[in-house]
Amino acid sequence: MAPRLGWQPTRTRRDDPVTQAPAVPTTLPRFNPADPALVRDPYPTYARYRALDPVHWGLSSMADLPGSWFLFRHEENCALLSDGDNFANDPATVGMAAHVPPAFQPVAYIFQRWLGGMDPPDHRRLRAIMAKTFTPKRVAALRPRIESITASLLADALARGDGQIDVIADVSFPLPMAVIGDALGVAEEDWKLFQGWAADIAHAVDRAGDPSAAAAGATAIAGMFDYFSATVAQRRRNPTDDMLGMMIAAADDEGQPMQEFDAIAIATELGVAGHETTSNAVAKSVIGLMEQRDRWAELVGATEAEWDPAIEELLRWSTPVQRQRWRWAKQDVVLGGQPIERAQAVVSMLAAANRDPEVFAEPDRIDFRRAAGRHLTFGFGNHFCLGSTLARLEMKAGLQALARALPDMELVEDPDQIPWRDNSILPAPERVWVRV
Secondary structure, eight states: OOOSSOOOOOSOOOSSOOOOOOOOOTTSOOOOTTOTHHHHOOHHHHHHHHHHOSEEEEOOSSTTSSOEEEEOSHHHHHHHHTOTTTEESOGGGGTOGGGSOGGGHHHHHHHTTSGGGOOTTHHHHHHHHHHHHSOHHHHHTTHHHHHHHHHHHHHHHHHTOSSEEEIIIIIITHHHHHHHHHHHTOOGGGHHHHHHHHHHHHHHHHTTTOHHHHHHHHHHHHHHHHHHHHHHHHHHHSOOSSHHHHHHHHHHHTTSOOOHHHHHHHHHHHHHHHHHHHHHHHHHHHHHHHHSHHHHHHHHTOOHHHHHHHHHHHHHHHOSSOSOOEEEESSOEEETTEEEOTTOEEEEOHHHHTTOTTTSSSTTSOOTTSOSSOOOTTOOGGGOOTTHHHHHHHHHHHHHHHHHHOTTOEESSOGGGSOBOSOSSSOOBSOOEEEO
16 A cells, blocks of 8 residues: 655754654553553554554653654555655664663664664665575575474474474474574574573563663673674685575675674674564464464465465564664654654554554454555565565465464463563564464
8 A cells, every 4th residue: 555645844954852742642641662561462552542643652662762653554654664765774863872771772783783773875785785695596495494394393393292382492483593593503502592692682672771671682682793703704714605604705796895793783683583583473373373263274274375375464463573673753754644853763563554454454353365465564665674585484384384284283271371472572472382
């Protein structure tokens, strides 16, 4: 859907960040991204804000800011994500770098050098290098390996003979971790280490104003950075044809060798996002399919041609990354009829956009016959996720293996009793046990 509401400069640009908070409708409290209710089931909350105040001035996860704008409709999310002229990823662009909490700055220092945190021209240059690494041909070549890993993981879990498996521990975490481990040179014995690092980094981003979360995230990102520093140096000495080696080679082919810091920073991005998102999407999809049992039966009986649209729908429904990082208004603009001041932070609520009933009829229902290609699970515009093809392939392999091997599986626990990880950006169940 093309955005109907545009945006335009409204006032003369100022150099001082705005500190006056806009009015919030009296029927709504200010949206709080740290609200515990957002972890297990955020969608009723999203629906309320989408209906009453879709471009909403809520509380910021950074204590030094008077607030942030949160977008709850599909339309404004598309507009924000596709507009690099009016919105920047780097807070320094609009003089807001000093507002990053001190404890979070070690995380932000590397976080801003992830592809998702860059602005042109660096983003354009490094994305072009990464695009050579994530070519459709290269990703498609991984399919036999991914299917082999999946089959082995499921066979090992069933061989225990206890009549149940944990979808996360047995399939949805080790599968993408094995793939990204192969790609980045992470040894299997280090997977749990990476899982802990990734969780601490994600928690720090979710709670940027929390000193303890920021400190744990800083320790984790330093550990991951040191790990990849050694790996990148090794790839420089002894080139390989894995993803990290190809990334460095592609940069050298361009005649602009990738700076060590950027190579390492992007490796940490892949190390966090490369397994967390797919693992979460599979786990959350299984819970949804077990609750909407007719959809599971439909998936079990699906033909090969029906699987791809089914995966798109489950990506929409599960939305593993619920919201994106802050974007910063580079000048005064109007978005969705709401004036936004220069230097104010704007947050894309991807999961809210993916349940917008104006775009997705009966959005809480899994429907494999929906028109594909409109969800924002992988973002939109120039920062659309480069790893989307790989994520789809991994998710399909995991769910397809479960559907074929365990067509009658059911949840061991009531969904309301399954514990969830305390993170509103990457919320996920801690376990999903099913009877086989």
